[in-house]
Amino acid sequence: MICKKCKAEVPQDAAYCPYCGRRLAPDTRKALKRANGMGTVYKLQGQRLRRPWVAAKRRVILGYYDTKTAALEALERVAAMDLTEKYNMTFAQVFEAWKEEHYREITAAGIATYNRAFEVFRSLHERKFRSLRTADFQRVMDAHAGKTHSTLSKYKQLLTQMSRWAMREEIITTNFATYVRLPENVRKEKEIFTAEEIAALESASGNSDAAKITLMLIYTGMRIGELFKLPLSDYHESYVIGGEKTAAGRNRVIPIRPEGRAYFAYFAAIATGDLLLSGYAGNQDTHNFRTRDYYPLLKRLGIARKTPHATRHTYASEARRMGMPPEILQRILGHASYSTTANIYVHTEISTLIAAVEAPSRGTETFSNAVVTENGLALPTPRENFKKP
Numbered sequence: 001m002i003c004k005k006c007k008a009e010v011p012q013d014a015a016y017c018p019y020c021g022r023r024l025a026p027d028t029r030k031a032l033k034r035a036n037g038m039g040t041v042y043k044l045q046g047q048r049l050r051r052p053w054v055a056a057k058r059r060v061i062l063g064y065y066d067t068k069t070a071a072l073e074a075l076e077r078v079a080a081m082d083l084t085e086k087y088n089m090t091f092a093q094v095f096e097a098w099k100e101e102h103y104r105e106i107t108a109a110g111i112a113t114y115n116r117a118f119e120v121f122r123s124l125h126e127r128k129f130r131s132l133r134t135a136d137f138q139r140v141m142d143a144h145a146g147k148t149h150s151t152l153s154k155y156k157q158l159l160t161q162m163s164r165w166a167m168r169e170e171i172i173t174t175n176f177a178t179y180v181r182l183p184e185n186v187r188k189e190k191e192i193f194t195a196e197e198i199a200a201l202e203s204a205s206g207n208s209d210a211a212k213i214t215l216m217l218i219y220t221g222m223r224i225g226e227l228f229k230l231p232l233s234d235y236h237e238s239y240v241i242g243g244e245k246t247a248a249g250r251n252r253v254i255p256i257r258p259e260g261r262a263y264f265a266y267f268a269a270i271a272t273g274d275l276l277l278s279g280y281a282g283n284q285d286t287h288n289f290r291t292r293d294y295y296p297l298l299k300r301l302g303i304a305r306k307t308p309h310a311t312r313h314t315y316a317s318e319a320r321r322m323g324m325p326p327e328i329l330q331r332i333l334g335h336a337s338y339s340t341t342a343n344i345y346v347h348t349e350i351s352t353l354i355a356a357v358e359a360p361s362r363g364t365e366t367f368s369n370a371v372v373t374e375n376g377l378a379l380p381t382p383r384e385n386f387k388k389p
Contacts, residue, residue: 219260
């Protein structure tokens with residue numbers, strides 16, 4: 001045998017060259033053994049071409065990887081974790097644990113929305129959450145592509161929040177939900193009541209309490225649920241204290257436009273219980289009010305069918321057209337997302353909010369006497385506000 005270093009001839013079984021000391025036998029050292037409890041990395045047998053390396057810890061397979069280095073890195077990421085049963089939680093189990101915390105901070109309507117979203121992902125309920133990837137979430141989302149952008153956003157929001165909780169609990173290391181793609185948001189023009197339609201409602205308000213309620217929504221921008229749940233004690237002639245949904249929306253000052261104050265006074269006078277609308281003889285359940293009182297009213301008056309939420313869009317559209325500052329409008333509507341400028345007005349006085357709706361920028365202009373011409377918006381002629389119903 002020839003030494004590769006000094007080229008001298010050495011005995012066939014020599015471990016080292018007697019002339020230069022070079023090691024001749026191959027190095028048979030094994031890779032260092034990982035300490036107990038630190039996990040293991042091994043290669044699957046056979047001709048597996050994709051991800052043949054396995055990382056495992058305490059009989060729990062963390063995943064399959066293309067290289068040994070990637071498998072070792074996976075072990076390092078969970079080195080400090082205590083791999084209990086929590087690590088193997090299913091999608092459904094993560095949802096149950098997540099909602100225990102999150103549901104304490106949201107309304108019943110928000111809870112119902114998340115529960116519906118959870119049912120959409122029924123095919124993933126029994127899957128281990130740590131095994132789910134963006135493609136798994138995306139397949140479910142794509143199967144519901146026909147739904148509105150807002151609805152799909154709620155689905156993604158559930159996935160994202162559950163994944164954040166799972167990351168905090170060290171169940172996963174990556175929030176794959178953030179990579180889910182939503183279909184392009186095609187904005188639809190918001191429905192609003194025209195000046196002619198508002199005038200028709202006012203004409204009908206003399207003998208229709210449903211028309212009065214519709215006008216109350218138009219002249220405050222309140223959500224229908226907010227109005228039907230409004231306590232009589234929170235009515236203060238020119239404004240009410242109410243709201244729901246978000247922290248910004250609850251217990252807010254809602255000024256009543258002068259055109260709508262007589263309608264509020266009417267229901268306050270006939271109230272039979274703790275709620276402002278307790279004296280309403282129609283359907284006091286909001287769903288039944290829509291289907292049995294509100295939509296039939298629109299049909300009877302020849303008004304195009306539009307949801308009760310169109311009253312809120314009408315208020316916002318008219319308020320901006322008449323020059324109400326954006327920060328005041330956001331405060332009145334109770335929107336949760338404020339701009340930096342709007343945050344300055346957090347402590348706006350009640351009198352300031354009321355003054356904002358009592359000072360239209362075009363003289364005596366009101367919601368129901370503007371005229372739209374071919375050339376745009378024509379300034380209205382002054383008119384007396386509607387008579388008290």
